Amino acid sequence: MKPFLDENFLLQSRTAEELYHDFAKDLPIIDYHNHLPPNEVAENKQFSNITEIWLHGDHYKWRAMRANGIDEKYITGSATDQEKFKKWAETVPYTLRNPLYHWTHLELQRYFGIQDLLSAENADAVYDKTSAELRNPDKSVHGLLEQMRVETICTTDDPIDSLEYHQAYAKNPASFSMFPAFRPDKAMSPENKEAFNQYVDKLGIVIDQDIQSFQQYIDALKSRHDYFAENGCCVSDHGLSHLYAEEYTESEISSIFQKVRSGSDLNLEEINKFKSALLIYFAEWDHEKNWVQQFHVGAFRNTNSGALKKLGPDTGFDSIGDYSQGLGLVKFLGKLAEKDTLGKTILYNLNASDNDLFAAMCGNFNDGTIAGKIQYGSAWWYHDQKDGMTKQINSLSNIGLISRFVGMLTDSRSFLSFPRHEYFRRLLCNIFAEDIVNGELPNDIKWIGKVIQDICYYNAKNYFPFKK
Structure with missing residues (x-):
């Protein structure tokens, strides 16, 4: 019987132990998506x-x-x-x-x-x-991150955020880098007209302009996208139920914007068209700047209405959704690819029944220009555990190239969550080792060790255009 959580935790063979301890264990961490509060990093809380x-x-x-x-x-x-x-x-x-x-x-x-x-x-x-x-x-915060050999973190930030804490940290950094990520979910959510109009008004205050038209709205968001880039941002992120890709005209979107700004309710078709248009704008701006765009899709949010009223959002009442994903992915990615504006993209699914769909979808839009350009992202939320990671790794291995995978992230609000990278690395090494032991992969420890190092660190380092 193996002891619990010893130095060879999750490593089921001598080969797995060799791969982990000799190749993966001591690599730095690039945590390219999390929800850490940037003020606590800047202030070294x-x-x-x-x-x-x-x-x-x-x-x-x-x-x-x-x-x-x-x-x-x-x-x-x-x-x-x-x-x-x-x-x-x-x-x-x-x-x-x-x-x-x-x-x-x-x-x-x-x-x-x-x-x-x-x-x-x-x-x-x-x-x-x-x-x-x-x-x-x-x-302190800096000490905890340095203890885990963290090299880079990317926070999650709304377009109207001032980025003052990123600026303050950049002036006097510790041993790791901190960059913002552009997360415009509130900017493309007109289904709640009161919240949306309040958001547009706040955006107007930030740019010092009264926003009356859709063109002014887009120009304002573009100015914030540019501002984020000036402050080191090279990553965007979207939390969506599914990808929106409805057909629309610019005049339709302008009318929809005017309708919601006048205080009228939108119907479902209008909401979906508005979201579709905004996603195309954001994706094209990302492509222009060589950013990496991320799409976290499939969450069924705020399921308990009573708890939402009492405690607010993000308090533990979101769940796995059963949305249809395939057609939206095909239409959205296809529109961008047709116009040659599809940039580096990471797709994350929350429903494990979509694993093979997402792994296969990435292969549809790789174009040979960049290794691993369209990524099937790491097991997310309910699935960043042994079974979920294994299934994601196997789907990507069977359908795509696991060797080009950009690896793990914490997706966490906690400064104590970074051992999740260790957990992933141990599991990854054990999966490769099992194939070696079973004769399904060659006993080429040097090459497979390099592939593991790439997945754990070097692929991400080469994929994300972080400013030095």
């Missing part, structure tokens, strides 16, 4: 306790606690940080076979050297030890 860095905003843990019968008071409510941590510790033994069980103990080991399994019995001791360490200067 020092957290006061483990709950503040580990539980505040982590809807993965919140969902598990609710499923374990924990009252909301101890999740997002009025309980003290220590009380909330104790309720999380009480929940952890019940997360067996959920990735939270692995992540929890991997993070306790890597950041704090704690080998014990977390439970209600040792909650106070773990809280005191970790919180005390977090108050040490070497466990």
Whole structure:
């Protein structure tokens, strides 16, 4: 029986151990998509306790606690940080076979050297030890990222964000780089007319112009896209139910914009046409600047209307959606390819039933100009765990070129989430090693080790045009 979470965790053979320890383990991390707060990076925040860095905003843990019968008071409510941590510790033994069980103990080991399994019995001791360490200067935000050998992080930022914290950090950086990513979801969401009109008004304030027409709106968004580029951005990102690719005319979109600005409701056809038009604009701007565009599709968001009213969005009530994906992908990517404006693209799906569809779709639009130009992105959200990663890796291996894959990301709001890269690297090495042991791949450790290094680090380093 293998020990739990030892140095050869997830590595099931000597070959896997060799691939991981000799080739993957010590590589730097390029985390090209996350939700880390840039102000906390720029200010090199020092957290006061483990709950503040580990539980505040982590809807993965919140969902598990609710499923374990924990009252909301101890999740997002009025309980003290220590009380909330104790309720999380009480929940952890019940997360067996959920990735939270692995992540929890991997993070306790890597950041704090704690080998014990977390439970209600040792909650106070773990809280005191970790919180005390977090108050040490070497466990500030910069220290935590440097400890994990992080080289680059890309945050997720709205077009109207000032990027003041990215600018402040760039003037006095630590050992890693931080870049913004252009995330215009709110800019293309006219289905909620009140929220959309408020957004347009805020955008007008940012650019110091009263936005009255669709052309003014597009010009304003383009100016923000340019502003992001001036501040080192080379990545965009979209969170969508599916790709929108309806046929439209410019006059139609102008009329739709005027309709929603006048306070009228749009019908579904008008909403879809507006989203389709905005996506084409954003994609063409990305292509002009050689940015990488990312599409995270398939989430069924805010499913619990009562919880949404009480707690707001992003509190653990989003789910896997069963949207139809294929036709939108074909039409959207096809329109760009036909006009030769399809740039580097990463596609992420949330429903595992779409794995092979997405892996195959990427191959339809690679054109030989760039290795791995259209990427099937890493297992996302509900699938960034052993089974989900394995399925994504196998779909990409069977249908595309796993050797050109740009690898893992955290997609996290936590500064303690970077061992997820280790988790991915261990699993990747074990998958390749299993094929070697079974005679399905040659025992060419040098070459396969290089491929693993490329997937874990070098492919991303070459794919993203980060400014030095």
